[in-house]
Amino acid sequence: MPIIEAGTAAPDFTLPDQDGNDVSLSDLEGQTSVLVFYPLDFSPTCTDQLNVYQEVLGELGEKGAKLYGISVDSAFAHKAFQDQLGITIPLLADFEPKGEVAKAYGVYIDERGHNQRALVMIDPDLAVKWSYRAPTPLEIPGANLIFDALEQQRAA
Amino acid sequence: MRTSSSTRSSSSALPEDLSSAGVPPPGPEDHVRGEGAVVIEYGSYECPFCAKADALLEEAAVRRVFRHFPVDSKHPRATALAQAAEAAALQGRFWEMHDSLMADQSHLEDPHLWRRCEELGLDLDRFEADRRSDAVADRVKRDFRSGIRAGVATTPTIFVGGVQHAGVPDAELIARLRR
Numbered sequence: 001m002p003i004i005e006a007g008t009a010a011p012d013f014t015l016p017d018q019d020g021n022d023v024s025l026s027d028l029e030g031q032t033s034v035l036v037f038y039p040l041d042f043s044p045t046c047t048d049q050l051n052v053y054q055e056v057l058g059e060l061g062e063k064g065a066k067l068y069g070i071s072v073d074s075a076f077a078h079k080a081f082q083d084q085l086g087i088t089i090p091l092l093a094d095f096e097p098k099g100e101v102a103k104a105y106g107v108y109i110d111e112r113g114h115n116q117r118a119l120v121m122i123d124p125d126l127a128v129k130w131s132y133r134a135p136t137p138l139e140i141p142g143a144n145l146i147f148d149a150l151e152q153q154r155a156a
Numbered sequence: 157m158r159t160s161s162s163t164r165s166s167s168s169a170l171p172e173d174l175s176s177a178g179v180p181p182p183g184p185e186d187h188v189r190g191e192g193a194v195v196i197e198y199g200s201y202e203c204p205f206c207a208k209a210d211a212l213l214e215e216a217a218v219r220r221v222f223r224h225f226p227v228d229s230k231h232p233r234a235t236a237l238a239q240a241a242e243a244a245a246l247q248g249r250f251w252e253m254h255d256s257l258m259a260d261q262s263h264l265e266d267p268h269l270w271r272r273c274e275e276l277g278l279d280l281d282r283f284e285a286d287r288r289s290d291a292v293a294d295r296v297k298r299d300f301r302s303g304i305r306a307g308v309a310t311t312p313t314i315f316v317g318g319v320q321h322a323g324v325p326d327a328e329l330i331a332r333l334r335r
Contacts, residue, residue: 052227052308055227056304125225139322144174144177147175
């Protein structure tokens, strides 16, 4: 299944974050959001990705962007993962039905039971503005790609 | 202690944004040593994989460029250590401090840094002032930002001929660099 394309309405969702609070697509209205789909909590590569994004989170915020991590792990695992990494990026649990949101966004790997590594930017009107899928789950999309997409959005 | 006349470094300004840009070629501000294939490395002194990569690159006998890529949320001392190396650089001892830090990553607190300074014969008062200076902070940030723009997302990441290799260089790459 291909990743969701720019120009599409963002598929609706409601998922608990690491503290068990529900986050819905409608909560993202009026802000630029980046959904960071990643394979699994506590895998070494995922760790580096979220840590590097954390380092530039302030500057992403200055440009009006808010990040959300999404994987199939539970809210409790997310909480522990967030604590271990020392990050503040909210992590959403696409846990039950497993991977349902990832499937709607076209970033789920059925045979592995987890997400691909992918970024989806959603504009304040809840339309997909940009999407990117890493060639392999081992490759981390650099934060530069998010800044590029924000530039494009501003220029458009 | 800052005075109004020296609040800001007048060296080259930090890049404004973090959008994609190619990895900058080695320049006069870079720390470079050795002869051979040019390898630009983004690394951190608190990262064990960087120490491993460091040893491999030394053995491979390449022309090394080291740039700081501190990820403090993962390695809380990373920025402080990068600044320590830059403070040593201001006394002409960058690579000595670099080697000292990479050789022993289990002693990275301030008293350990002072001991390293003593071993390297550095002026400790100057070191302490320099490592907290805006100029040194900016120097480290410039490296980090050039790495972000070039797509660095993990340490170590090395660039050979403009091609990015994330992680500890594998045997095949080291063999290629050796030639």
